[in-house]
Amino acid sequence: MFDFFIHVASIACLYGTLALSLNLQAGFTGLVNFGLIALFGCGTYGAALAKGMGWHPLVGLPAGLLFAALLALFYARLGRKLSSDYWGIATLSIAEILRISITNEQALTGGAQGVSGLPLLFAEFKPFDGTARLALYVIVLALVWFICQRIVKSSFGLAMKLMREEPQLARSLGYDLDAIRRVVMLISAAIAAFSGFLYAHYLTFVGPDQLFSPETFLIWSMVIIGGIGNNWGVVAGAFVMQFAMAYVPFxxxxxxxxxDFVAAARLVIVGGGLLAFLLWRPKGLFPERVGGNHGR
Incomplete structure (x- = not known):
């Protein structure tokens, strides 16, 4: 049972990191990104590319970050001419196109079979390897949380929130909304790709099934249930959702x-949780605090 708890907590930390990435976009900047999983996938397939090409595993990280940066810039450019609703649909479509392309590409991505045999971090530390990995993920989560907090409490963070609340006012005050969108997308893409890289080396497998759009909506549920616009809240939401889904088999x-109950119950937890909180507690378990303490 202890090993199972370590496993669930490890995944929760990685998803919490990914949720912080989405919160920067949607929670503080108003960017409705439904293609987040593609940015995450850049990190996983960066690790897979390093394995397939016989490179050192760490080479997969800059490769994943580069892929994510290019995709983030493409997302940001799309946002120049699309409203937030249409931009969200466009990001979802692009993510699905990339997933289908990866599924049908054999040479680099392994196609539908994916890439297996990635090195497991701290495997040499048995029997304490699981605890060592969890410690790493906690450190990464704490570091990303700290970076996000510094961003949203800065003058740039105020510009992000002004863009979210009053984009026309922000533009009239001289803010370059396209530049803000690009910077936010690049920062959040780097966080998502890093989370994906760690996730790939945790499962030691990368496949297109990890990039299904429901994974994006799982992260959305963590953000909304925890408290959109609150960095503490989205981390709490990630842990609540991950532990709730992990204990369904019990x-x-x-x-x-x-x-069949397991898969159905997990869908109900994600979809039902999203719907329930949107209807009855749209600000989540830990609402965003408005005032001097930005991002809580």
Missing amino acids: VKDVLDLPT
Whole structure:
């Protein structure tokens, strides 16, 4: 049971890092990105590319960051001529196009079979390798949280929030909204890709099934349930959602339910949780604090 807890906490930390990336975009800047999973996938497939080409595993990180930066700039450029709703649909479409392309590409991505055999971090530290990995993920999560806090409390963070609340006013005051969008997308893309790189080396496998659009909406549910616009909240939301989904099989066993219950229950947790909070508590468990303490 302890190993299972370590596993769930590790995934929660990685998803919490990814949720912070989305919160920078949607929570503080008003960028409705439904293609976040593609930025995450840049990190996972950067690790896969290093494995396939026989490079040192660490080479996969700059490769993933480069892929994510290019995709982020493309997303940002699309945002120049599209409203937030249409931009969200466009990012979702691009992410799905990339997933289908990866599925049908054999030479570099392994196609539908993916790439396996990636090195596991701290594997030589057995029997404490799981604890060592969790410690690393906690440090990464804390560091990313600290960076996000510094950003949203800075003058640039105020510009982000002004762009979210009153874009026309921000433009009239001389703010370059396109530049703000580019910077936010590049920062959040780097966070998402780094999370993806760590995730790939945690599972030691990368495949297109990890890039399905429901994964993006899982991260959205973490952000909305935790508290959009609150960095503490989205981390809490990531842990709440991940532990809730991880313990569904135990409920199935206790109630002696069929195996299909697990997948259905997880969909209900994500979709039902999103709907319930949007209807009855749209600001999440930990609402954004308005005032001097930005981002909480």
